[in-house]
Amino acid sequence: MSAASFYxxxxxxxxxxxxxxxxxxxxxxxxxxxxxKVAPMAGxxxxxxxxxxxxxxxxxxxxxxLEHTTGLNNIYMDQxxxxxxxxxxxxxxxxxxxxxxxxxxxxxxxPLAQEHGAHWLELHEIPTLIFDHNRMIADALKQLRNNAQxxxxxxxxxxxxxxxxxxxxxxxxxxxxxxxxxxxxxKILALDVMEKLEExxxxxxxxxAHLYRFDAQKYEALQRKGLVFEI
Amino acid sequence: MSAASFYxxxxxxxxxxxxxxxxxxxxxxxxxxxxxKVAPMAGxxxxxxxxxxxxxxxxxxxxxxLEHTTGLNNIYMDQxxxxxxxxxxxxxxxxxxxxxxxxxxxxxxxPLAQEHGAHWLELHEIPTLIFDHNRMIADALKQLRNNAQxxxxxxxxxxxxxxxxxxxxxxxxxxxxxxxxxxxxxKILALDVMEKLEExxxxxxxxxAHLYRFDAQKYEALQRKGLVFEI
DNA sequence: ACAAAAGTGTTTTCGGTACACCCATGT
DNA sequence: ACATGGGTGTACCGAAAACACTTTTGT
Numbered sequence: 001m002s003a004a005s006f007y008x009x010x011x012x013x014x015x016x017x018x019x020x021x022x023x024x025x026x027x028x029x030x031x032x033x034x035x036x037k038v039a040p041m042a043g044x045x046x047x048x049x050x051x052x053x054x055x056x057x058x059x060x061x062x063x064x065x066l067e068h069t070t071g072l073n074n075i076y077m078d079q080x081x082x083x084x085x086x087x088x089x090x091x092x093x094x095x096x097x098x099x100x101x102x103x104x105x106x107x108x109x110x111p112l113a114q115e116h117g118a119h120w121l122e123l124h125e126i127p128t129l130i131f132d133h134n135r136m137i138a139d140a141l142k143q144l145r146n147n148a149q150x151x152x153x154x155x156x157x158x159x160x161x162x163x164x165x166x167x168x169x170x171x172x173x174x175x176x177x178x179x180x181x182x183x184x185x186x187k188i189l190a191l192d193v194m195e196k197l198e199e200x201x202x203x204x205x206x207x208x209a210h211l212y213r214f215d216a217q218k219y220e221a222l223q224r225k226g227l228v229f230e231i
Numbered sequence: 232m233s234a235a236s237f238y239x240x241x242x243x244x245x246x247x248x249x250x251x252x253x254x255x256x257x258x259x260x261x262x263x264x265x266x267x268k269v270a271p272m273a274g275x276x277x278x279x280x281x282x283x284x285x286x287x288x289x290x291x292x293x294x295x296x297l298e299h300t301t302g303l304n305n306i307y308m309d310q311x312x313x314x315x316x317x318x319x320x321x322x323x324x325x326x327x328x329x330x331x332x333x334x335x336x337x338x339x340x341x342p343l344a345q346e347h348g349a350h351w352l353e354l355h356e357i358p359t360l361i362f363d364h365n366r367m368i369a370d371a372l373k374q375l376r377n378n379a380q381x382x383x384x385x386x387x388x389x390x391x392x393x394x395x396x397x398x399x400x401x402x403x404x405x406x407x408x409x410x411x412x413x414x415x416x417x418k419i420l421a422l423d424v425m426e427k428l429e430e431x432x433x434x435x436x437x438x439x440a441h442l443y444r445f446d447a448q449k450y451e452a453l454q455r456k457g458l459v460f461e462i
Numbered sequence: 463a464c465a466a467a468a469g470t471g472t473t474t475t476c477g478g479t480a481c482a483c484c485c486a487t488g489t
Numbered sequence: 490a491c492a493t494g495g496g497t498g499t500a501c502c503g504a505a506a507a508c509a510c511t512t513t514t515g516t
Contacts (some may be wrong), residue, residue: 186497437465
């Protein structure tokens with residue numbers, strides 16, 4: 001059998017990407033969801049998604065879809081998992097790869113997002129979404145919690161410069177529990193993966209809090225020592 | 232735009248599943264690999280794989296492919312990730328979902344596997360495989376190590392009844408480091424997820440070692456208590 | 463009797479957790 | 490002067506790690 005005929009008899013499928021886009025704002029984790037403006041399911045709430053084209057990888061498709069809605073590129077994205085049930089999409093048999101993205105909410109293009117019917121919703125505000133999108137979100141949250149514990153991905157959600165209080169409140173929001181201020185500072189500073197800046201942020205206190213910046217080089221040094229980032 | 236035309240202009244793709252099948256035998260982790268008997272790439276080493284059909288989910292496709300080669304069903308399988316680069320498959324644009332499976336090596340249908348050109352290879356014997364299959368294996372190993380630490384999946388690789396020495400040697404093989412005998416016994420027995428049988432296994436010592444069996448109910452009880460399985 | 467693997471406790475060490483007060487500054 | 494969030498050190502506890510000898514039994 002030739003290679004051509006080997007592939008010729010095989011059925012082909014629509015392959016979608018759906019993006020669970022996390023942001024962190026006003027001390028709350030938020031998700032970017034859209035109210036669809038087009039059929040099918042116009043008016044329904046949904047994740048941001050699209051179809052994989054001929055000339056792009058699935059990862060590229062997810063990045064394209066994200067940029068299309070937020071104007072952002074070069075964003076932390078990771079595969080969540082494949083949703084491949086035959087009847088998961090009411091309109092056609094569509095195999096969907098879900099990706100989750102962590103963005104700095106203040107850096108995205110708000111007008112562009114609005115044009116696409118996108119809204120930032122807090123976790124407790126999430127409505128019923130089309131298809132299996134609620135399940136995708138639940139899986140993404142679990143994944144975010146698992147990954148944030150052992151990988152320095154929380155920084156992707158904060159502004160480039162941030163205070164330790166902001167960082168702590170982010171982890172408190174992710175884990176839904178309060179963290180001891182002194183223990184948190186001790187732990188994160190001991191990891192030595194951030195650069196302490198001279199600058200202070202005075203927006204939330206009179207005294208002002210030092211700003212820090214995640215330092216990828218320091219993180220690599222930590223890894224080379226065989227140590228594991230853990231919050 | 233109608234729903235039909237919405238889907239009609241979208242390109243479709245070949246979607247494959249590739250299975251990284253782990254077994255444990257003679258104290259060694261092994262992988263089931265095949266020497267392809269059909270074009271393209273006949274004679275080359277490869278993972279066990281196949282294409283997703285119209286009427287099956289991706290998970291079902293992976294289970295079908297596994298059963299086709301090993302005769303086993305109802306096996307622990309989990310999605311690894313999607314490999315979706317445009318040119319990853321030399322023959323055509325194929326998006327592949329990789330799954331990893333843990334099987335009891337002695338329960339599979341050896342003659343059937345041989346008919347398909349399948350061989351069990353130890354990790355250090357793995358040759359260069361087609362496409363990105365070596366990368367898939369590397370990713371699967373990482374995933375196996377991560378998951379085995381916090382989920383009771385090691386038992387999927389052992390016979391139903393096993394000794395504590397077998398269990399320990401499995402974890403030593405997975406983590407590639409020796410584990411203290413007393414500490415290991417203390418830890419695993421404290422979790423209370425196994426049933427101790429009266430029977431003894433005398434194949435590897437004169438004295439004989441007690442056999443144990445994983446008890447899913449006990450494991451659920453552990454989870455209900457909010458405790459985490461950890462080795 | 464001896465070889466070969468099974469089985470068993472205690473001590474030390476280290477990291478995690480709990481916890482309360484002073485500091486700097488804008489108003 | 491006081492209110493507000495920023496910043497700091499120590500004591501305790503429990504889990505993990507290190508460690509060596511006795512038991513059983515087939516040959």
